[in-house]
Amino acid sequence: MQKIQKRKHHYVPRFYLNQFLDSRVQPPREPYLWVFDKQEEGDVFKRAPKNIGYETGFYDMKLIDGTTTTHVEDFFHKVIETPSSKILRKILDQQPITDEEKQKFAMFIFYSHARVPNYINFMNKFYEATKEGKSNEKQVIKDPEVEKMIKEAEIKDEVSTLEFMIELVKVFAPIIYNMNWQFLFAPNGYAFITSDNPVILNDPKQTTIYRPVVGWNNPNIQLTFPLSPSMCFLGTWTKKRNLYKVADIRFVRAVNFRTAFFATRYLFGSRPFYLKEEVLKLEALKSIK
Template structure:
């Protein structure tokens, strides 16, 4: 049976932010006005129908081959790796090269599989197609008449962004591996949050995620976050945050979010905090 709900933030990853260990339920905060916080299963958030659907060379519809490939590989492996990370402040983290590579690829893919990236790529292709159509119309009266009479436009199919999604994810992952990795343990009684744009890009204005000086930040689970930075020591470091530091980290998560922020608890304070940044979201520059 085909998988209809195809997630751009994996369900197993989101369970790391569940209200209780082993629970499938998280609290969802919406940046848009009129939406109240709600308790939802990870199955019912961060997905779109047929999100990875594509056309084969024969012109047939391939609904979920890519979705199933993710489910069997990175979306299955990565949450287990994250769950088993033992991060002790001032003692470092032991990560094999294989596990570090999978985390790096997950970071890259988490930046390119989300709608904030794919929608932008599709707009570029649609713009190029429209420009080509306009050029044809200059020398073809029939096409020009169709444009004038029916408002004929050119629009790229949604699947055209899939190849750039995978290629650029690889490029970003290589950049991530060259950076310094710093793990942060959340302050006591303050949890990390995540969102529908789970990786936050820091650095200079307009800096892309693959830039050598870009800093990438990701909440791995509700008690642990990772920052990949061009600054600092070469060895992996672990720091314990203060409550204000964890809240400031969450501010970056909220500001980057497209629409939804995910947390392990219900709080009117968090809802007001999320709504404060309703007009901000992360734009990915390539």
């Protein structure tokens, strides 16, 4: 049987990366954004969105008959990315979205958190420990909140790690939907960056580093997701506030530092100096350690 041709599977969608293009680049030049590789620790460099934020065959699944399917990649493209790209455009243009669109965008936020290498690597350990009954192995799933959520999801034991991750949307998308949503603008002269792990859960009152599947019900939690250089999504459990608001400088700096700190490998930005500023902070943090 003929094998499928592996494709570039973008764990950070191209339409999302397109929001962080360097706006100074005009046709006929190919558009690009700026990138910093934490693994190589070199200088920032430019890349077209089609050439970054992907792994070949990242979502491929082997079937029982030995063939490979791209059903997961197809699911992300058709069911998640296609509608979400239109909803994101409405949000960036400050147009109201329907309740159905909010539900779909909550799914997009969850998958932007869950489809990336950081989450998949965690879920590999999580899932293997679950199958082997080692719930305390390296404290991977030793958490009552996590165990309760998994039971509520009613996920079958025989599913793969990727299927397991996809099924978790039944638990986490409703949580995101029920949070208080706010879209914050960066003030003039400032901009948000993003990364290969763009959705961050953080309690600004604690130093706890939350694992990918815990922390959601913490009353102080902040869920941040940069949507463009000029806008960041903020989900909280605090009282409702204005849907759109200009952020203060401290918020922009805090979000950018979190984004850089929790990036698995790549930072993305619309200008090189936005990335360099965060790289200097990371280097300073290393020197303290």
